Amino acid sequence: MAADDRTAWRLVRVDPDLDCRPDRDALAARAAAQSLAELWAITVRLRADCPWDREQTPATIVPHTIEEAYEVADAALAGPPGPKLVDELGDLLFQSFILALMAHEAGAGDLGDVADGIAGKLVRRHPHVFGDADLATSDAVLRSWEGIKREQEGRAGVFHDIPTTLPPLLAALKTQKRAAAAGFDWAEWGGAEASVRAELDELGAALGEHPVDGPEPAPAVRDEAGDVLFAAVNLLRLACVDPETALRGAAARFRARVEEAERLAADDGADWTGLSLEEQERYYRAAKDRLAGRDSDEGAR
Structure with missing residues (x-):
């Protein structure tokens, strides 16, 4: 060699x-x-x-x-x-x-x-494993982890090393985790849920003031939409739900339902893409019910 x-x-x-x-x-x-x-x-x-x-x-x-x-x-x-x-x-x-x-x-x-x-x-960063620190919970471990990065490794600021190239959902989640590790967080998930509702109201108000009339939204609408997404990520974090995984799953379920709706329509001799919205919705609901039943049957086996 x-x-x-x-x-x-x-x-x-x-x-x-x-x-x-x-x-x-x-x-x-x-x-x-x-x-x-x-x-x-x-x-x-x-x-x-x-x-x-x-x-x-x-x-x-x-x-x-x-x-x-x-x-x-x-x-x-x-x-x-x-x-x-x-x-x-x-x-x-x-x-x-x-x-x-x-x-x-x-x-x-x-x-x-x-x-x-x-x-x-x-x-x-694991003094509770390789040293004599007493950290009994995951939250305590995370707080210690962030503290060690700031104190022992000379990292300045709460957000200083969050990569700008992270996907937006992951960047939002990491930003919120850093703030939480510094003690700036909701006491429980109910506060985050209320924040989502408040941000949705603000987005609705912005849409009312700036109706969509072109390919680009008004800056106020874009900003409020971002706040809605950020608040939703925060709620999911407190509910121990990874937003990337949850959204990927939702997209996969939607795709499966539409593909099943296409098959159901084809069985009736119809092209789902050429149907009216009402007919598309009818097949979509039927597909959703069929897939839910199939998943239930598989889970019972």
Whole structure:
């Protein structure tokens, strides 16, 4: 293995007594270290010998990284962990490796530094696991986590390191979590629900003052619409509902219902897209009932 390839061996700190403890976890750690070293060697080889990989920069790789992260999310949410999730995790892992190699080329650190950094961060931010702190609840852990980032890691401000590239729903959720960790939060979900209702009233008032008469809404309407969405995310957070997952599920259910409505209409010799709104709604309701019954039957099995 070339000198550069040896970086991967720093990724997993193998216990010196590993060979004397042939338990499953120890053997898995040794196998993982070997596999990670091989992946690093492949990454280095691709970077050196593949014209496409050689031309890439962090800016050109990031879109692929984001795409792979979404594919991991889809696989994880599709059901119990299986081969598809393992496959997608491999694709995402390669993204981390190629970006780490680019950092190494720029003199910013190597794969070992990446692993050391996250390992140190996890130990530092979990004093209740690796130290003697007493944190009995998840809320206490989160408050401690944010406090450590501010006090021990010199992070200034509540929101200073929230990436501007986050998807809007995730950015809103992260912003609210940061505020909550600083103590600025509703005492219970009822306050957040009332806020949603108030923001809806304000949006209605803005629409009344600025009727929609073109492709672009009035700034006041856009602002109030944003407040509605932000308030809704806050309510979901307090209800322990992930907004991205909830919205993805709602979109999937709507799509399934429309597709079922199309099938029901086709069974009657009709094209659903060419029907009146009333007829489309009738088939949609029938599709919704049928799918609900199907889900109920599957749940009873």
